[in-house]
Amino acid sequence: MSSAEVIPNFNSGSEQLKGDLKHPEPEHCPGPESENAGKGDACSGCANQEICESLPKGPDPDIPKIVENLANIKHKILVLSGKGGVGKSTFSTMLSWALSADENLQVGAMDLDICGPSLPHMLGCLREVIHESNSGWTPVYVADNLATMSIQFMLPDDDSAIIWRGSKKDQLIKRFLKDVDWDYLDYLIIDTPPGTSDEHISVNKYMKESGIDGALVITTPQEVALLDVRKEIDFCRKAGIKILGLVENMxxxxCPGCKGQSEIFKPTTGGGKALSEELGIKFFGSVPLDPRIGKSCDNGNSFLDDYPDSPASIAILDVVESLRDAVGDV
Amino acid sequence: MEAKEGLPTVSLDKVKHIILILSGKGGVGKSSVTTQTALTLFSMGYKVGVLDIDLTGPSLPRMFGLEKESILQSARGWVPVAMKSPEDTNISGSLSVISLGFLLDNRGNSVVWRGPKKAAMIKQFISDVCWGELDYLLIDTPPGTSDEHISIAEQLKWANPDGAIIVTTPQSVATADVKKEINFCKKVELNILGIIENMxxxxCPHCSECTNIFSSGGGEKLAAEFSVPYLGNIPIDPKFVELIENQHSYETSLTDLYKESALFEVFKPIITKVLNEKIQSRA
Known part of the structure; x- marks a missing residue:
């Protein structure tokens, strides 16, 4: 028997994936977003029937509100990677610091990693809280021109676990987009969790109308990481998110002792550069490992200010330049 | 054949121990630790099964060098992919893997699923796989405390798992997320076998000086703070990536290579600590 046959309900809503299957079961899933969700012939007996049936139908009335709320934001950039721990949050932080170093730019950093928020830690504003006013949730200001928003600010305790299923995360993401009072922003940097699941589907769904400039994809050099990053790029293509470029981190x-260079995560298959050539996307450069990056992030300081001479700082600033070029700024 | 809610499924009947590998943070080495735990237990002569519930980023097929394999169906359920055991008949152990990675036709394909679908898949992974007789079932998880974790906790609620090995890296940004995972374990009443500090x-291969790239000591501090056992630390060793990536270019199998490598010596004491906790067999 073929292996594909054992997949139940394999329907990602994408024609490409369907095409890969030998049996597009359950044959005629109308898709959870459709008018007939939960009511089609294929739905009887499907485990998701009740969920699909109870979903509200028709266009989401909140989307126009999101569009309105995000109308004064010039550039919206997603920071993505299929793999965890490659430096999405670190890079989002660096990007925020680097952009806000220019006093004429207003920058916002939004943390969509609901179960493992890191931005408050790295931006050094862990103890702040969110204020609610008539105009919505006021983000936390780290500097005059740098605001940030994360679920961490709403937790009763630093260590509280957020044990939420996807639908609940979806609701929070919607509120983050609809109710956070960013005012005017030149850049909104959106940090995401690893994977290609609820958070990613939600942010794309809710922001499609207001327009995402594109995604910055982060990877590390080893093939095990590239494997997951490939999936993320595949997701972006299916979802219609433009990929601005790829950065290879770590x-x-x-060695600070002898200055000898070593490859900790070996690029056995050519690393990020080879991947970007293979998939025809821009390569923004490689950022070397510097133990001081972790320290600066732990303390919530800007690494770029602390160690402007580090090769890593120089590489990061190069990436920021390429990114600004890619979104048509400067 | 719907398994009754609240009862352990038949598929796990002959599994003696179930261990989850968890971490709130991504990229700290959950899959590497799972792989090394599996290889170490195998080398000690145990029968090991590995279940990968990281559905959107499965790494285990690559880790074990099984990327081209696929899961087959038998009368008793899905047959896990087995590592080819060496010809040596003295070896009593076995090693088999289940991962969504085996079900994808193209390795670059993304699995874009929302929660309910992931939950259904995990349920099937728990109830429909015929593991047969196993000493250890290791469950590798994605980062976070969300659908996959809630589902696996629900599925295993009455299956009496041994507990979880928590993996962290030393820096405080990572331990902050891992604390959340520990609180998750407390909430779902999952025993914590201990914490491993990875990376x-x-x-430095040039001057043998040790640099703490992601600082150090975070794991031990964490263990003390939550009074859970500290299992030890694993330094960054590029040899592991090399071993995984080049496993097909050697004559010998991954399991033999691992047994001869220095990695095994580092990992063995950690696993011995877990084994010394002497959790009663559930089968």
């Missing part, structure tokens, strides 16, 4: 390490 | 220090 590539190479220079 | 703790890197020994």
């Amino acid at each position: 590539s190479g390490f220079v | 703790s220090g890197f020994v």
Whole structure:
């Protein structure tokens, strides 16, 4: 028997994936977003029937509100990676610091990693709280021109676990987009969790109308990471998110003792550069490992200000330049 | 054949121990630790099964060098993919893997699923796989405390798992997320077998000086704070990636290579600590 046959309800809503299957079961799933969700012939007996049936039908009335709320934001950039721990949050933080170094730019950083928020820690504003007013949730201001929003600010305790299923995360993401009072922003940097699941589907669904400039994809050099990043790029293509470029993080390490270079995460298949050539996307550069990056992030300081001479700082600023070029700024 | 809610499924009847590998943070080495635990237990002669419930980013097929394999169906359920055991008949152990990665036709394909679908898949992974007789079933998880975790906790609620090995890296940004995972375990009443600190220090191959790239000591501090056992630290060793990536270019199998490598010596004491907790067999 073929292996594909054992997949139940394999329907990602994408024609491409369906095409890969030998049996597009359950044959005629109308899709959870459709008018007939939960009512089609294929739905009887499907485990998701009740969920699909109870979903509200028709266009989401909140989407126009989201569009209105995000109308004064010039550039919206997603920071993505299929893999965890490759430096999405670190990079989002660096990007925020780097952009806000220019006093004429208003920058916002939004943390969509609901179960493992890191931005408040890295931006050094862990103890802040969100205020609610008539105009919505006021984000936390780290500097005059740098605001941030994360679920961490709403937790009763630093260590509280957020044990939420997808639908609840979806609701919070919607509120983040609809109710956070960013005012005017030149850049909104959106940090995401690893994977290609609820958070990613939600943010794309809710922001499609207001327009996402594109995604910055982060990877590390080893093939095990690239494998997951490939999936994320595949997701972006299916979802219609433009990929601005790929950054390879943690590539190479220079020993502070002897200055000898070593490759900790070996690019056995050519690393990020080869992947970007293979998939025809822009390669923004490689950022070497520097133990001081972790320290600065732990303390909530800007690494770029602390160690402007580090090769990593220089590489990061290069990436920021390429990114600004890619979104048509400067 | 719907398994009754609240009862352990038949598929796990002959599984003696179930261990989850958890971490709130991504990229700390859950899959690497799972792989090394599996290889170590195998080398000690145990029968090991590995279940990968990281549905959107499955890494285990690559780790075990099984990327081209696929899951087959038998009368008793899905047959896990087995590592080819060496010809040596003295080996009593076995090693088999289940992952969504085996079900994808193209390795670059993304699995874009919302929660309910992931929950259904995990349920099937728990109830429909014929593991047969196993000493250890290791469950590798994605980062976070969301659908996959709630589902697996629900599925295993009455299956009496041994508990969880928590993996962290030393820096405080990582331990902050891991604390959330520990609180998750407390909430769902999952026993914590201990904490492993991964990527703790890197020994420069040129001058043998050890640099703490992601600082150090975070795991031990965490264990003390939550009074759970500390299992030990694993330094960054590029040899592991090399071993995984080049496993097909050697004559010998991954399991033999691993047994001969220095990695085994580092990992063995950690696993011995877990085994010394002497959790009663559930089968």
